[in-house]
Amino acid sequence: MEFEHLGARPRISPDAVVAPSAVISGDVTIGAGCQVLHGAVITAEGSPIALGENVIVMENALIRASSVHAVRIGSHSLVGPMASVAGASISEQVFLASGTRVFNGARVGQGSEVRVNAVVHLRTVLPPRSVVPIGWVAVGDPAELLPPDQHERIWELQHELDFPGYVFGLDRDTPDLMVQLTERYGSSLARHAEDRRLD
Template sequence: MLYEHLGARPRIHDSAVVSPTAVISGDVRIGPGCQVLHGAVITAEGSPITLGEHVIVMENALIRATSADAVHIGDHTLIGTLASIAGACVSEEVFFASGARVFNGAHVGPRCEIRVNAIVQRRAVLPEGTVVPIGWVAAGDPVRLFSPDQAEEISAAMPALDFPGHVFGVDRDTPDLMVQLTERYGSSLARHAADRRIDPTRPI
């Protein structure tokens, strides 16, 4: 299903194949030879999304741009089932295994591997060839890798990331943080009420 969002329509190369049950919304460009499988969601929420050549987006994966961070996915990258990429820049020939998560402002270098249920935190910078093991967390620039049993170290790295401030524009120390966050974000998401479904059988 294709949707026009905020006046922008998806642009899909003639050689790309997009499942009829995938959702492509807004300022999304899908390059030659790409495959977007059933249940995948690619949604441009205020910034563009670009998929290069021969990118594969597996079932139920999510790619989301935000008003603060666009998304670029380099050529010959595979995004596994249930993987999630939000507001990140991804180089070519990267492998995201099932359940991998990449957050806003991250940069993933060429030929990296983000393995099953691994996490790349906001603003992390992964050099070429970095492997994030199963369930591990990558954070920082220069990047540090944390095993799942390093809860204290991961927690210590988190406040400096200021996720609510960067993504939602709400100070982490705001007393009613979740009230401010949900109302502000909800107002932004409500713009989808004006989205228009595009019939791919008719010329755009």
């Protein structure tokens, strides 16, 4: 399914294959030889998304650009089932395994592997040919790789990255943080009410 969002329409190469149950919304460019499988959602929420050539987006993966964070996925990369990429830059020949999460402002270098259920956190930079082990968390610039049982160290690094400020423009110490966050974000997402299905 293709949707016009905020006046922008997807541009899909005639050599790409997009499953009928996939959703492509807004300013999205999909290059030649790409495969977008069933249930995948690629949605440009105000900034563009560009997939190079021969990118594979597996079942139920989510690729989302925000109003201030575009997404770029380089050629010959794979986004695994149930993986998500939000406002990040993925270089060429990158493998994002099932269930991985890559957050806003992150950059994943060429030839890297982010293995099953691993996380590349906000504004984290992975150099080329990095490997994030199964279930581990990459945080910072340069990235520090940590097992999930190192919560205190992960939080120490993550806190400095300021997720609510960087993604939502809100101070973490705001007394009604979730009220402001949901109202502001909900207002932004409500712009989908004007979307128009193209196919």
